[in-house]
Amino acid sequence: MSAASASGEPSAKHTKRRPRFVGWRFVLCALAAAVILAAVVRAFFFDVFYIPSNSMQPLLEPGDRVLVSRTAYSSEDIRRGDVVVFDGRGSLAPLHSGRPALADAAVTVGRWLGLAGSDTVYVKRVIGVAGDRVSCCTDDDPRITVNGTPLDEPYVYEGDAASDHGFDVTVPEGRLWLMGDHRSESADSRSLLGAPGGGLISTERVIGEARKILWPLERSTNIDRLSLGAEWNTEK
Known part of the structure; x- marks a missing residue:
């Protein structure tokens, strides 16, 4: 037909x-x-990151999906107490993964879908900003001090010390001193003492501020901003 x-x-x-x-x-x-x-939207405004480790317990648990604002610091400075997501390449992670390009692409897709974490992106809490002298700890006071003022840290994992080893650093311009809340399980600024940069993370590496736990639903909640001594004067 x-x-x-x-x-x-x-x-x-x-x-x-x-x-x-x-x-x-x-x-x-x-x-x-x-x-x-x-x-x-995810490239310029908000993104979702998968939490692969327990370094930020009890606030964040492994498997949490966290909403991150990429514009949080477009009109204001990073503050002490903020929970930030940052690119750790060159500081906490190597500049190159060493994996084949195809494997890197698969990891990127998994991270974008919220199914896997990244081995170069980290989430930590800001303890010191530019000009701060951050130190820990003394026999008289086991707490971290910022510009001579001891920190009360209710967010630290129960049973953990403020730090297992001492340090005394002054944060230069454009850098941050970052630590995980689960101090005994966190690779953070303390891990790079003595290395180039001294464990101080560049503000240019900050991707954004963690604002909300999206998943699992039973843990869905806003991540409150803490003000750790916003009124303190920094030591120059």
Whole structure:
């Protein structure tokens, strides 16, 4: 049978198929637009990060998905007490993973989907900002001090000391002193004492501020901003 009738019009069979094709094309275009929009939002405004370790317990548990504001510090400075997500390459992680490019791509996709953590992106709490002298600890006071003022740290994991080893650093301009809340399990600024940079993380490496636990639903809650001595004067 001819694909067209004697009058030259398309057959009924072909006329019925066209709406189905148009429908699928619309669905694919809508999905592509949604993916592009999500990529733009996550690249410039908000992102979701998977927590792979217990270094920020009890605030964050392994498997948590955390909403991070990428614009948090576009109009204000990073503050002591903020929980920040940062790129640790060159400080807590090597500049290159050493994995094949395909494996790196798979890790990136898994992280983007919230199914896996990253071995170069970390979440820690800001303890010292530019100009601060951060030290720990003395026989008289086992607490961390910032500019001579002891910190009360209710967020630290129960049973942990403020730090298992001492340090005394002054934070230069453009750098941060970061620590995990689960001090005995956290690789943080203390881990790089004596290394180039002295464990002080560049503010340019900060991706954003952790604002909310999204998943699992039973743990969904806002991450409160703490003010650790905002009124203190820094030592220059």
